[in-house]
Amino acid sequence: MVSNSVVVNNLTRRFGETIALNNISFEVKKGSLFGFIGPDGAGKTSLFRFLTTLLLPDSGSGTVEGFDVIRDYKKIRNISGYMPGRFSLYQDLTVEENLSFFATIFGTTIEENYDLIKDIYSQIEPFKTRKAGKLSGGMKQKLALCCAMIHKPEVLFLDEPTTGVDAVSRQEFWEMLKRLKTAGITILVSTPYMDEASQCDRVALMQGGRIMTISAPQEVISNYPLSLLSVRTGDIYRLLADLRTYPGVHSVYAFGQSAHLAYKGRNVDSLNLYDYLASLNYAEINISEIKANIEDCFMELMQTATPPQKRSGVLNS
Amino acid sequence: MRTILYIIQKEFLQVFRNKAMLPIIFVVPIMQLIILVNAATYEMKHIRVCVVDLDLSGSSRKLISKYSGSPFYQIHSSSFSYKAAEDEMKKGDVDMIIQIPAGFEKQALKDGKAKAQFVINAINGQSAGLINAYSTMILVDYNREIVAENFSPAMMIGIKSISADYSYWYNPKLNYKTYMVPGILVLLITIIGLLLSGMNIVREKEIGTIEQINVTPINKIQFIAGKLIPFWIIGLFELAFGLAVGKLLFNIPMEGNLGLVFMSAAVYLFVILAFGLLISTITNTQQQSMLVSFFFMVVFILMSGLFTSIESMPQWAQNLDRLNPLMYFIRIMRMVLLKGSTFADISHHFFALVVYAVCVLSLAIWRYRKVS
Numbered sequence: 001m002v003s004n005s006v007v008v009n010n011l012t013r014r015f016g017e018t019i020a021l022n023n024i025s026f027e028v029k030k031g032s033l034f035g036f037i038g039p040d041g042a043g044k045t046s047l048f049r050f051l052t053t054l055l056l057p058d059s060g061s062g063t064v065e066g067f068d069v070i071r072d073y074k075k076i077r078n079i080s081g082y083m084p085g086r087f088s089l090y091q092d093l094t095v096e097e098n099l100s101f102f103a104t105i106f107g108t109t110i111e112e113n114y115d116l117i118k119d120i121y122s123q124i125e126p127f128k129t130r131k132a133g134k135l136s137g138g139m140k141q142k143l144a145l146c147c148a149m150i151h152k153p154e155v156l157f158l159d160e161p162t163t164g165v166d167a168v169s170r171q172e173f174w175e176m177l178k179r180l181k182t183a184g185i186t187i188l189v190s191t192p193y194m195d196e197a198s199q200c201d202r203v204a205l206m207q208g209g210r211i212m213t214i215s216a217p218q219e220v221i222s223n224y225p226l227s228l229l230s231v232r233t234g235d236i237y238r239l240l241a242d243l244r245t246y247p248g249v250h251s252v253y254a255f256g257q258s259a260h261l262a263y264k265g266r267n268v269d270s271l272n273l274y275d276y277l278a279s280l281n282y283a284e285i286n287i288s289e290i291k292a293n294i295e296d297c298f299m300e301l302m303q304t305a306t307p308p309q310k311r312s313g314v315l316n317s
Numbered sequence: 318m319r320t321i322l323y324i325i326q327k328e329f330l331q332v333f334r335n336k337a338m339l340p341i342i343f344v345v346p347i348m349q350l351i352i353l354v355n356a357a358t359y360e361m362k363h364i365r366v367c368v369v370d371l372d373l374s375g376s377s378r379k380l381i382s383k384y385s386g387s388p389f390y391q392i393h394s395s396s397f398s399y400k401a402a403e404d405e406m407k408k409g410d411v412d413m414i415i416q417i418p419a420g421f422e423k424q425a426l427k428d429g430k431a432k433a434q435f436v437i438n439a440i441n442g443q444s445a446g447l448i449n450a451y452s453t454m455i456l457v458d459y460n461r462e463i464v465a466e467n468f469s470p471a472m473m474i475g476i477k478s479i480s481a482d483y484s485y486w487y488n489p490k491l492n493y494k495t496y497m498v499p500g501i502l503v504l505l506i507t508i509i510g511l512l513l514s515g516m517n518i519v520r521e522k523e524i525g526t527i528e529q530i531n532v533t534p535i536n537k538i539q540f541i542a543g544k545l546i547p548f549w550i551i552g553l554f555e556l557a558f559g560l561a562v563g564k565l566l567f568n569i570p571m572e573g574n575l576g577l578v579f580m581s582a583a584v585y586l587f588v589i590l591a592f593g594l595l596i597s598t599i600t601n602t603q604q605q606s607m608l609v610s611f612f613f614m615v616v617f618i619l620m621s622g623l624f625t626s627i628e629s630m631p632q633w634a635q636n637l638d639r640l641n642p643l644m645y646f647i648r649i650m651r652m653v654l655l656k657g658s659t660f661a662d663i664s665h666h667f668f669a670l671v672v673y674a675v676c677v678l679s680l681a682i683w684r685y686r687k688v689s
Contacts, residue, residue: 053532054528054531054688055688073688074534077533077534078534082528082529086528088525088527089529090327090331090524092335093330093331097330105320105533106534
């Protein structure tokens with residue numbers, strides 16, 4: 001019995017000049033929900049394509065349920081389900097036709113594994129004669145998930161399943177994944193939304209083809225080495241520039257309508273900062289101490305992982 | 318096997334759900350047959366003639382009436398200035414100028430020979446050749462009559478002449494339609510087969526469904542068979558449909574065994590579909606695939622012997638044409654349908670197609686990769 005469902009060692013893959021995957025290693029426990037979080041171009045899709053036997057690496061290796069990704073690719077194709085980032089079902093076939101098509105090429109039938117997909121499929125079943133292309137974004141995702149699970153896979157690879165889906169459907173989708181986990185299925189999911197990290201058992205933060213950290217989401221936050229202030233004023237763009245020149249500041253970045261200011265230890269005092277901003281004629285200044293969330297952690301990791309001369313470029317991207 | 322059947326079923330579903338497909342399958346063949354067969358004819362009708370008759374004698378008029386009386390010629394204008402006639406030809410209003418010089422009749426009676434000038438617009442060399450041939454035949458006829466009229470039978474004893482009579486085998490009336498229909502049917506199934514198969518896998522690449530297929534345990538052979546068989550069936554159906562239309566509309570002869578036609582078509586379609594598949598595997602978008610398909614199609618069609626005779630091509634082109642699958646199948650179609658050739662007659666072409674099919678199909682299967 002293997003306790004690890006997915007193991008990857010020193011995986012590297014280049015596309016011309018770009019390094020899509022840079023010496024990646026990680027392990028995913030059986031039956032866990034593992035998240036890969038990172039911006040576009042971090043290498044998430046390449047990694048998933050490698051694990052689903054679609055992409056050959058330049059070096060490194062990996063196993064899925066004990067099968068070598070390169071050597072035993074046929075076995076892996078039987079036991080894994082993959083949901084690509086782009087909706088990739090037949091838009092001109094109906095919901096039911098899509099599902100039974102994928103059931104058939106996996107050598108099974110809808111009836112045989114109906115139990116597994118029942119929860120999800122029952123939501124789209126009323127539309128089973130509708131063409132897949134005519135479904136809403138959330139329903140498309142549900143159908144794609146059903147198709148990826150129709151053969152009762154042991155491992156599910158979901159590449160950005162919540163991208164382009166509304167907030168309610170996103171939450172619903174994560175609830176579905178948690179229920180699937182209880183059926184013993186290992187789930188690897190990637191997402192560009194950092195707020196989804198807390199839904200996973202463990203998360204890997206990715207950037208530029210590298211994994212920067214792997215830990216439980218709470219650990220990521222508790223390991224945050226800095227103190228944070230949230231600063232809010234009328235003019236966010238000027239504010240960012242002015243905060244960056246403030247002494248003792250470690251980093252400043254926009255966070256929605258406010259600016260997050262990170263500093264080490266006691267280098268920055270919020271009262272002094274208030275005076276400083278007031279002297280610069282800011283109106284409606286609002287400064288509060290906050291706890292770091294996963295996004296703040298990510299910003300910090302991104303900075304420390306990037307060589308200093310490239311820092312500004314990365315922050316702008 | 319169940320998987321293949323299911324993919325075939327899925328492909329058919331998609332083909333018939335595509336609103337553009339049904340017209341393509343049913344209307345296009347009829348249109349193509351009607352338009353191309355009637356348009357792509359080698360017969361010259363309405364050759365427009367400008368007459369420059371400077372003699373105005375009985376003989377010259379007789380010569381002109383020989384042409385105006387023929388269904389192929391149409392006296393478009395007459396003039397007394399060769400310059401004016403030439404201008405008309407430059408404008409493209411006339412295809413041919415007949416100039417009869419002054420003293421034509423006199424000279425003919427005195428010296429026993431006279432000269433007239435025929436100027437033919439040879440921008441299209443093939444039709445110029447035909448006009449020339451027709452005109453010469455009429456002239457020969459005219460000569461014979463003149464001799465009979467102006468010389469007594471006694472004098473004719475000394476004149477020996479050899480005349481050749483023609484009889485055209487396999488197409489006795491020189492009906493170009495019967496000649497064109499089989500070729501155009503080949504064209505039809507080629508276009509349908511190549512485009513359908515060439516676009517299909519690329520389309521799955523474009524919409525991303527190929528990713529989803531590639532992670533399934535389905536193997537190459539199952540996938541490719543599932544992809545090709547539907548188009549193979551559609552292609553054969555098209556041929557049957559086209560033959561029926563050809564029989565009903567143009568009453569084309571079907572001298573040989575139709576089974577032979579379909580057997581060859583079955584192999585030929587594999588060549589074309591495998592070709593499309595190969596194009597599909599090396600391109601990434603439907604547009605690329607279309608352009609590549611068109612490039613090959615144009616070369617294949619123009620060198621297929623459908624419109625121009627292969628025998629009149631230069632030797633290097635004839636050698637190159639051995640790589641042209643259309644050439645083989647058009648020959649088979651014409652041989653079987655028009656001549657009633659048997660398998661022994663077409664076996665050479667047939668086996669060439671078999672070898673071709675095996676090669677291209679293996680290449681396509683080898684090129685198709687699930688992994689990048």
